[in-house]
Amino acid sequence: MSNIEKADVEHLLRSYIDPNHGTDLLTAKSVKSIVIDDGHVSVKLELGYPAQSMLVEMRLAVEQHLKALPGINHVSVEVTVKIISHAVQQALKPHPHVKNIIAVASGKGGVGKSTTAVNLALALAAEGAVVGILDADIYGPSIPTMLGLSGSPESLDKKTMMPKVAYGIQTMSIGYLVEADQAMIWRGPMATNALQQLLRDTNWADVDYLIIDLPPGTGDIQLTLAQQIPVSGAIIVTTPQDIALIDAQRGLAMFAKVNVPVLGVVENMSLHICSQCGHEEAIFGTGGGLAMAEVNKVDFLGALPLDIAIRQDADLGRPTVVADPEGRAAQIYKAIARKTAARLALKAKDFSSRFPTIVVQNT
Numbered sequence: 148m149s150n151i152e153k154a155d156v157e158h159l160l161r162s163y164i165d166p167n168h169g170t171d172l173l174t175a176k177s178v179k180s181i182v183i184d185d186g187h188v189s190v191k192l193e194l195g196y197p198a199q200s201m202l203v204e205m206r207l208a209v210e211q212h213l214k215a216l217p218g219i220n221h222v223s224v225e226v227t228v229k230i231i232s233h234a235v236q237q238a239l240k241p242h243p244h245v246k247n248i249i250a251v252a253s254g255k256g257g258v259g260k261s262t263t264a265v266n267l268a269l270a271l272a273a274e275g276a277v278v279g280i281l282d283a284d285i286y287g288p289s290i291p292t293m294l295g296l297s298g299s300p301e302s303l304d305k306k307t308m309m310p311k312v313a314y315g316i317q318t319m320s321i322g323y324l325v326e327a328d329q330a331m332i333w334r335g336p337m338a339t340n341a342l343q344q345l346l347r348d349t350n351w352a353d354v355d356y357l358i359i360d361l362p363p364g365t366g367d368i369q370l371t372l373a374q375q376i377p378v379s380g381a382i383i384v385t386t387p388q389d390i391a392l393i394d395a396q397r398g399l400a401m402f403a404k405v406n407v408p409v410l411g412v413v414e415n416m417s418l419h420i421c422s423q424c425g426h427e428e429a430i431f432g433t434g435g436g437l438a439m440a441e442v443n444k445v446d447f448l449g450a451l452p453l454d455i456a457i458r459q460d461a462d463l464g465r466p467t468v469v470a471d472p473e474g475r476a477a478q479i480y481k482a483i484a485r486k487t488a489a490r491l492a493l494k495a496k497d498f499s500s501r502f503p504t505i506v507v508q509n510t
Contacts, residue, residue: 151218156181156188163212165205167198167489169446172209175493186220188213194228195492197274197355198485202226230276230355230488234495235377236406244351245279247379247491249410252361252369252398259415260384261289262461263451263480264360267382269468270477270484272315276355279310279317283342284362288322295464299323300349307348314469319349339371346376356488369398373405380410380491382448385436387417399443410490411446412436413483416453446490449483451476 161173172178172192182189192209206226213222232246242248251264261284268280282290291297294313300323301309310317321341351357359378362368381402402409414436440447451457452475460470468477 151183151186151188151216153181153183155216156183156190156213159213159216160190160209163209165194165489167196167485168493170493186218188216188219188222190222190224192224192226194226194489195230196485196488197228197230197271197276198489199228199273199275200481201485202228228275230492231496233379233491235379236374239375239377241377241379242346242351242357245354245357247355248357248359248377249487249491250359250361250378250381250402250407251384252381252402253363253384258363258384258386259451259457260363261293261360262457262466263382263384263413263415264358265290265293265461266457266466266468266477266480267484267487268316268356268358269314269466270480271356271358271488273468273472273481274484274488276488277353278315279319279351279354279357281346281349281357281359282318282320282322283345283359283368285321285341285368288320290318290320290360291322293461293464293466294318296323307350310349310351314466317349317351317354319345321345339368342368342371343375369401370405373402373407378407380408380487380494382410382413382487384413384415385439386415387436396439396443399439399445408494409443409445410487411448412440412443413448414450417450446486448486449479451479451483 157173157178160178161171163172164170165172165175165177168175177192177194178190179193180189180191190209190213198205206224209224209226210222213219213224230246232241235241235248251260251267253260265280268278272278280290282288296311296313296318300311300319303309308319310319311323312318359376383399399409417436436450437447454476456471456474457467457476460467463470467474468480471477
């Protein structure tokens with residue numbers, strides 16, 4: 148007769164740290180049920196983020212972890228995924244067809260933000276999520292080129308637009324609506340109105356994560372997004388260079404002021420890898436992104452190399468995550484995607500959809 152108690156199982160699960168968000172399974176509310184029957188222990192886990200590539204690995208690791216219990220005869224662990232909406236800024240409600248909006252920002256241009264955004268979107272899709280990407284860089288849209296897309300989006304009702312789809316992700320960009328060589332000579336209000344219209348008038352289809360690729364800086368578009376668009380979290384992309392870090396710090400401070408949680412920092416171009424000999428060299432310095440994350444008490448999501456293949460893949464319209472899905476860079480992007488979504492899964496959930504809209508009328 149086995150003397151295993153539920154508390155014993157919970158105690159062990161409390162000591163298993165989820166590698167994607169660094170929190171134990173019980174605190175993260177990932178444990179949905181524990182069934183004990185004469186030495187047989189069955190545990191059901193439910194992750195709040197996509198992790199297709201490591202579900203089996205996690206299941207086996209948790210089973211192995213639980214086998215340390217004395218008197219246990221058999222362990223079975225089931226791991227599933229359920230992605231839900233998370234809280235957005237006060238006075239705003241989540242988009243009706245988008246569970247979570249994640250902004251990808253940088254303080255300055257040239258740090259590889261758009262490349263990071265598009266590969267992050269593809270990585271989330273590869274991990275099992277329904278993903279969209281909105282190109283908010285009104286003046287320099289690059290997402291169409293990176294995804295090999297062109298031409299106007301389809302409109303079935305002559306009022307709204309269907310997102311253009313590439314590699315399984317839904318996309319929208321001002322680049323689909325203007326000629327490639329046409330200069331966008333718009334003042335701030337026109338650009339911010341265009342961003343809101345692209346978000347509002349696109350028929351997003353039940354998206355788990357909508358990645359918004361922001362233009363660099365902390366101008367009108369960034370403030371509009373922070374104050375009027377329901378954002379669940381933001382990512383800051385920087386390079387290790389001091390100049391980039393100073394500007395990235397400004398972006399981080401902006402999100403803090405408007406109560407948008409920063410899910411973490413991504414350091415791009417952290418190492419140059421020679422395409423001839425494979426030699427690695429820290430051209431822009433080392434450790435800047437990690438130090439920035441530590442100072443601001445946010446997560447360091449990962450570091451990406453300055454690799455010619457990443458640039459070539461984006462220019463050819465087949466980003467690295469789809470061009471070389473098993474390669475080193477793609478694996479880093481997937482790890483960053485899992486960590487980003489996992490950190491978001493720990494944030495406050497959105498319950499607005501559970502409450503009816505109350506209308507007071509004079510009778």
